[in-house]
Amino acid sequence: MKNFAELIKTLDSSNKTNVKVDALTHYFKNASDEDKVWTIAILSHRRPPRPVNTTLLRIWANELANIPLWLFEESYHIVGDLAETIALIIPVANEHSDKSLSEYLREMIVLKSKSEEDKKAYLQQNWLALNYYERFVFTKLITGSFRIGVSQKLMTKALSKAENVDEDTLAYKLMGNWNPNTVTFQELILDEQSSDYLSKPYPFYLAYPIEGDVSGLGNPEEWSVEHKWDGIRSQTIIRENEIYVWSRGEELVTDKYPEFHSLVGNIPNGTVIDAEILAFNNDEIGTFNDLQKRIGRKTISATLLKSNPVILKAYDLLEWEGKDIRNLSYAERRNLLENLIDSVKDKNLPLHLSERKELNSWDEVAEERLLAREMRSEGLMLKRKSSPYQVGRKKGDWWKWKLEPLVIDAVLTYAMRGSGRRSNLFTDYTFALWGDNENGEKELVTFAKAYSGLTDEEFRKVDNFIKMNTIEKFGPVRSVVPKLVFEIGFEGIALSKRHKSGVATRFPRILRWRHDKTIEEANTIDDLKEMIP
Incomplete structure (x- = not known):
């Protein structure tokens, strides 16, 4: 686990392609075959099922940290990532674990069928036996939400350099329905498996x-x-x-x-x-x-x-x-x-x-x-x-x-903190358009969520407005005084019974902040429905 955690730390701390490829190549040259298979699986989105739900993770980590639950929750909302929050609040490890990545993953597979008492004991014991970054990676694997800034193409390039196998051949080998818990590195990467040919697709x-x-x-x-x-x-x-x-x-x-x-x-x-x-x-x-x-x-x-x-x-x-x-x-x-x-x-x-x-x-x-x-x-x-x-x-x-996107002017009504480098800012927004309530009165009706399209400076200004104009808090979500208008773009639109507005939009995103418009000038739900082909 130590070597895998160091790899993830290197990958996570650089935006340079060469640095990432070199780190992956070095890892694949030195890791055990079993760990290499699991690393390939993790970086190509094949992970074991989540053995513990996030609610229990939060409770058990909070107990170990011995802090009030409200403080844990506030920390989580600020940090924006559960695994990182847990890694930060749990006391410094006094023990050390020499278990490999594959050993941990085999344990996680078995853990799913264990009792809550056994799950709690396993997690707390391992949290205390790992350093900060190992603990972060361990918890990421437990949650099943392991995402890192490495494409499968980069991983394939590094694996090609490490094993001297053609990149396109590797891309083909890694397609299909292989199981990291049963396949060996020899079978997956080095051998020709004619039996796998029957169902195997080609890289897109x-x-x-x-x-x-x-x-x-x-x-x-x-x-x-x-x-x-x-x-x-x-x-x-x-x-x-x-x-x-x-x-x-x-x-x-x-x-x-x-x-x-x-x-x-x-x-x-x-x-x-x-x-x-x-x-x-x-x-x-x-x-x-x-x-x-x-x-x-x-x-x-x-x-x-x-x-x-x-x-x-x-x-x-x-x-x-x-x-x-x-x-x-x-x-x-x-x-x-x-x-x-x-x-x-x-x-x-x-x-x-x-x-x-x-x-x-x-x-x-x-x-x-x-x-x-x-x-x-x-x-x-x-x-x-x-x-x-x-x-x-x-x-x-x-x-x-x-095509150029469909566009409509909408009002910001709710906000939630972002993730990653934006975890300390409110950057995930819900937008509304004007509609009629049961009494025939105008009201704002939510229709879409968006979290991209503004500059960093604009996000900071909107964040400041949200903090100064919050109406209510619902956990990580805040309702906001309706005042800001934004132009929202989207690719497609269709009627939908699942949405309060009666309309579903496809790929909504912010195009610009309409400083020149008041909320009274925002569009209506009827305007939106008129765009339906």
């Missing part, structure tokens, strides 16, 4: 946003244009008469979309399709809000399948006839995909083609982009016809050109 290729004038991409005839669909990015794999559907987050979601099983027997074995999962109601693309009715459901009833059907909107082919074809050009892969979908067009399958357009000028591309909301898309994807399908986010060949 990601686009960069267009910056500046789109004409900077050169000759428009070198590019294919298609709409950027607002759903769930996925890979659908059909091999040996089995189907596997993976989300971009490397979650196997096959069982959540049983309608896709109809592809088996109709799509040839040895096929991998890159596509977007979209809601598809009444023969038209639905909103992301419609799709959310399917996301997270443990069981999919016949009623839900009928009322909220989904489709695959396919835009690339990664494997054909059992061969990896990612090195073929985009144009060649698309021709194969289009021929495949054309061959099954009469079978009423939930597989649709994402139409590609070849436009002759950037003005035509700009005009197509303006149709995005009408098409229920977020904007356009621009793909160089000659481009291979690469790994991760690479500049040059794939670009996304999203």
Whole structure:
């Protein structure tokens, strides 16, 4: 644990890519194979289930610190991170632990089934046996919310340097449904596992946003244009008469979309399709809000399948006839995909083609982009016809050109402290618009939360206003005198029964502080609903 904690400390204290890669490379060269597997798992978001809820963690840490609970809670609100708060308030360790990272994680897995008394004893004993940073990392692992500023790409680069294995090969090996509690480092990284091939997806290729004038991409005839669909990015794999559907987050979601099983027997074995999962109601693309009715459901009833059907909107082919074809050009892969979908067009399958357009000028591309909301898309994807399908986010060949956000002026009504470097400031805000109550009187109705878009100086000014104009406190949340108006931008909008406003917005964020407007000039809920397509 000591070496892993030192690694995390180094990673957490630098923004320099080279420093992080060097630290990871050194760690992978010196750690035990078992610890390396768990480190890879943790940094690629594969962690054991949380064995203890955060309420009990707070109570037991508070007991050990021997301070009033209100003081712990106030400290927590100031620090903004539970693991860091616990690491700070517990007395300096008098003992020392030589247990490895993998030993601790095996214990945490077993801990989940223990009694509360045993859990308390285990946590308090280990908190006292670890120094500050080890205690911080230990608690992070317990909470299951371990996040550090290292992308999987950086980790893969370091692992490649340490083990002399090709980066793209490693990226492929780390995809799929492997278990750090059962797989060995040899099996995961060094061996060729033909048995793993059956369900394994390929690393996704990601686009960069267009910056500046789109004409900077050169000759428009070198590019294919298609709409950027607002759903769930996925890979659908059909091999040996089995189907596997993976989300971009490397979650196997096959069982959540049983309608896709109809592809088996109709799509040839040895096929991998890159596509977007979209809601598809009444023969038209639905909103992301419609799709959310399917996301997270443990069981999919016949009623839900009928009322909220989904489709695959396919835009690339990664494997054909059992061969990896990612090195073929985009144009060649698309021709194969289009021929495949054309061959099954009469079978009423939930597989649709994402139409590609070849436009002759950037003005035509700009005009197509303006149709995005009408098409229920977020904007356009621009793909160089000659481009291979690469790994991760690479500049040059794939670009996304999203629509300008929808905007509305709203009133700040609630605030909560931020996290990380903003944990001492109120930076997480709730906004409201004007609506009518039961008596027909005007009132502010909350509709969205946002925590990005202001400068550090603006955040400090808003924080000062909140502290001077708090009406009530609800734990970490404060209600605020309604006075400040902000322009809020968002990508999409849909009716929603889950929200008091009756409307759900997608990706809301602050665009600017409207110093020139009073709250009376803020928009209404009706204004918001008029934006619904």
